[in-house]
Amino acid sequence: MAWNIVIAGGGFAGANAARELEKQLPRQSSRLILVNDVNFLLYTPLLPEAAAGTLEPRHVVTPLRDILHRTNLRLGVVDGHDRDSRSVTVRSHTGETDQIAYDHLILAPGSISRFLPVPGLTEHAVGFKSLADAIYLRNHVIETLEMANATEDSSLRDELLTYMFVGGGYAGLEALAELQDFAADAMQHYPKARLHGMRWILVEAADRVLPEIDRELADYAVAELTSRGIDVKMGTTLEEVTATSARISNGEEIPTRTVVWTAGVAPHPALRNLAVPLDERGKVIVDSRLAVEGMEGVWALGDAAAVPNPAGGVCPPTAQHAVRQAPVVANNVAAAIGIGHSREFTYEGGAAFVNLGRYKAVGKIGDRKFSGFKAWWLARSYHMSQIPGLPRKIRAVIDWTASLPFSRDLSEVGSIGRPGVLSPDRYARGGSHRPVEGELPAAGRDRDQAGKDSGSEDS
Numbered sequence: 001m002a003w004n005i006v007i008a009g010g011g012f013a014g015a016n017a018a019r020e021l022e023k024q025l026p027r028q029s030s031r032l033i034l035v036n037d038v039n040f041l042l043y044t045p046l047l048p049e050a051a052a053g054t055l056e057p058r059h060v061v062t063p064l065r066d067i068l069h070r071t072n073l074r075l076g077v078v079d080g081h082d083r084d085s086r087s088v089t090v091r092s093h094t095g096e097t098d099q100i101a102y103d104h105l106i107l108a109p110g111s112i113s114r115f116l117p118v119p120g121l122t123e124h125a126v127g128f129k130s131l132a133d134a135i136y137l138r139n140h141v142i143e144t145l146e147m148a149n150a151t152e153d154s155s156l157r158d159e160l161l162t163y164m165f166v167g168g169g170y171a172g173l174e175a176l177a178e179l180q181d182f183a184a185d186a187m188q189h190y191p192k193a194r195l196h197g198m199r200w201i202l203v204e205a206a207d208r209v210l211p212e213i214d215r216e217l218a219d220y221a222v223a224e225l226t227s228r229g230i231d232v233k234m235g236t237t238l239e240e241v242t243a244t245s246a247r248i249s250n251g252e253e254i255p256t257r258t259v260v261w262t263a264g265v266a267p268h269p270a271l272r273n274l275a276v277p278l279d280e281r282g283k284v285i286v287d288s289r290l291a292v293e294g295m296e297g298v299w300a301l302g303d304a305a306a307v308p309n310p311a312g313g314v315c316p317p318t319a320q321h322a323v324r325q326a327p328v329v330a331n332n333v334a335a336a337i338g339i340g341h342s343r344e345f346t347y348e349g350g351a352a353f354v355n356l357g358r359y360k361a362v363g364k365i366g367d368r369k370f371s372g373f374k375a376w377w378l379a380r381s382y383h384m385s386q387i388p389g390l391p392r393k394i395r396a397v398i399d400w401t402a403s404l405p406f407s408r409d410l411s412e413v414g415s416i417g418r419p420g421v422l423s424p425d426r427y428a429r430g431g432s433h434r435p436v437e438g439e440l441p442a443a444g445r446d447r448d449q450a451g452k453d454s455g456s457e458d459s
């Protein structure tokens with residue numbers, strides 16, 4: 001008899017669980033199916049570097065088919081679960097649905113950005129969670145520099161050269177640090193913009209940043225950022241966003257055309273359709289063996305699960321935890337099938353690094369703290385050991401090495417993947433590479449239009 005094992009989600013948790021199961025279960029007695037909505041694993045810790053152009057965007061993803069050898073990859077989403085018949089519903093990108101029976105089901109759909117009802121947020125802010133977000137932001141920052149250099153209007157320059165990030169977790173803090181470092185280097189090519197000066201702001205509701213890591217290292221990262229002139233506003237919230245401004249809780253109205261929303265994550269909403277017990281935040285309730293409470297043969301891990309943290313509470317939503325939970329869930333599925341013994345998740349965290357720009361980072365291993373190039377190099381070595389797949393490791397090292405002697409690449413290639421309409425009118429309107437009308441990012445819209453947008457917000 002062959003056991004059917006279905007894994008929902010191919011990120012750090014799900015893909016690594018599949019790889020471990022491939023090692024631990026005999027081929028002839030197990031069938032592994034991984035359902036994921038894209039055919040690659042996004043290595044998020046390096047996403048800020050893709051945004052800053054230090055790494056090629058494609059080099060921060062690993063094709064799942066390269067690292068999975070006998071797992072059947074199904075592109076689609078798991079959006080239904082029948083506990084009685086022990087089957088899940090898989091919806092493919094073509095819209096077709098399929099019932100797949102399982103003996104063991106592993107839930108690892110990760111998380112999404114946490115949304116709050118801030119007026120104007122959906123219309124005028126961007127997130128930072130996907131490859132598309134990273135590519136968009138890079139092009140947007142270059143475009144703001146180009147426009148700020150071209151205009152003679154000082155208040156427009158204020159809007160263009162002010163960048164606000166809301167939420168000081170890994171995603172927000174690292175993305176802000178990398179992009180500010182990129183823009184500071186790029187400024188030498190934009191003399192008028194440089195004369196005006198930039199403003200980078202991090203807004204954080206709590207009294208500290210980086211809740212995922214220990215406070216000492218988080219404070220160390222803030223000290224680095226403030227020494228670079230970044231304005232870190234703790235205990236502050238975003239109250240409203242328009243196309244040209246952001247209002248924060250101290251009453252300040254800040255002119256800006258860049259608001260990046262990185263205010264934490266929430267468990268993937270698909271979990272609500274999967275008939276599993278959820279805690280008050282929407283995470284799947286599991287025990288320290290990663291078994292779902294009260295359900296035989298159903299397991300959960302990663303950002304989607306409330307995994308008891310040996311250090312107290314539940315594990316923070318980090319790749320470090322997800323990667324270390326994967327072999328535990330694989331081991332326990334194997335044990336349930338009769339191979340080996342089950343074990344508990346015991347990882348408490350040791351080393352942590354925070355990337356703050358090209359050759360800049362802070363880090364901590366045990367009690368030792370590092371900063372600057374040394375921390376950056378240690379962080380790179382750590383990421384090299386973690387990026388799945390040898391080809392991706394080599395490509396990333398080549399990118400880092402190649403960027404050493406060269407200045408930053410400033411090409412604004414926002415039209416990639418958005419071909420214009422095949423029509424002579426497009427050329428008649430001037431240029432040949434611009435996206436079709438109506439698709440320009442906020443920074444590129446003309447001022448009157450932006451004013452109208454913010455006017456309609458107010459009304």
Ligand SMILES: Cc1cc2nc3c(=O)[nH]c(=O)nc-3n(C[C@H](O)[C@H](O)[C@H](O)COP(=O)(O)OP(=O)(O)OC[C@H]3O[C@@H](n4cnc5c(N)ncnc54)[C@H](O)[C@@H]3O)c2cc1C
Nearest residue numbers: 009011012013044045077078109110302303317318319320
């Ligand atoms: C910019 C950024 C930087 C970060 N930096 C760090 C860092 O430096 N260190 C660190 O430890 N952590 C970091 N993190 C956090 C880390 O990315 C997450 O903790 C980690 O990705 C969680 O892994 P996961 O497998 O649970 O979820 P994910 O990696 O999000 O994977 C979930 C996968 O499941 C798919 N999926 C969703 N719903 C379904 C469904 N219904 N059916 C099938 N598939 C589905 C998703 O599309 C996705 O591919 C960072 C996060 C971001 C956004």
